[in-house]
Amino acid sequence: MAKQLDYHTIHAIFSRFRDQEPEPKGELDHTNAYTLVVAVALSAQATDVGVNKATAELFKIADTPQKMLDLGEEGLIEHIKTIGLFRQKAKNVIKLSQILVDDYGGEVPSSRAALVSLPGVGRKTANVVLNMWFKQPTQAVDTHIFRLGNRTGICPGKEVVAVEHAIEDHIPAEFQQHAHHWMILHGRYVCKARKPVCSNCIIRDLCPFEEKTL
Template identity: 60%
Template sequence: MNKQKRHEIFSRLRDDNPHPTTELNYSNPFELLIAVILSAQATDVGVNKATARLFPVANTPQSIHALGVDGLSEFIKTIGLYNSKAKNVIETCRLLIERHAGDVPQTREALEALPGVGRKTANVVLNTAFGQPAMAVDTHIFRVSNRTGIAPGKTVLEVEKKLMRHVPAEFLLDAHHWLILHGRYVCKARSPQCGSCRIEDLCEYRQKTSD
């Protein structure tokens, strides 16, 4: 795929959604960090239901840490893997208090040192909370990047690096949200809606559907 195609793809995605953002509900960087940790192998809808109960009660490292693993588990037990996530969140809160004065760090290295925070989670926080150009490649972005030809790769890291290199600079900050939303609602895994896709004529997918 050439530069002109990529530019046109992101131009159209921007026209349709000028200010994209995560579908996780949050009001500060700490809430976003916790929500993203909880979202692993879970839906944003499910996480939002849990945090709607949790955050009014506890939404700082100090207040969530005070709940303890058992107390936190009561709020998030509707989410998959909630036991291990509760342990990670409590330990993350402890480290934020001890190492970062309760603030969420703004570097990938410091974020990835927190329990339950991998490269993808760190990239979400850096991009969404702190406005840094970063690409959090989830299953949707991995699929869309390969299927369309925007940034094909065999691994998540390979796709991430290609996107960072090939997405035009003017779109880089919001590209990760556009690609996730496109994969979630249009370029679906089992039934891509090619017939109603805004970028069908630019996409290099060979098995397009007529829908």
């Protein structure tokens, strides 16, 4: 785990991220807050590409909680059976859809506490929805951010919530809204787990990682 970087270095890093990609986007396809919740819930232990393939037809016929209930668990399974843990995920999607209909008038709540109370929705999923749909500066820490944060010293921490807090505490406010997107993309395509592409890294000179590849 690298030491926490200083403010000026972190500001320089995120300035470069912003210059390279001013408006980073998540890679899960969705059409509204509900389909975003479903897509992120389905993405656990699955790739965004795989989820997008499964939901391309699903969201054409079930883009609201009530439509998903009308489709039913078995109908949902037919669309998502290429995704890992699809049976449990189908159960969760149907349960959370029922709760949204019964308790929230079919609308997705903009509260983290309410979101994490839904079956299959954890803190990361809630933070993605709050950030991407409700434009709150929440930080969804995944494996890419956890690795990048600790490898570079941008936001080190021994567990996910510690990394999340390090982002909130150390990354300047002007970068908070897009911080987790920039880090996910950098971790996914450049600062890879087994062999980081340091030769193509725009923050190489600011990164203290000792095992850089050439």
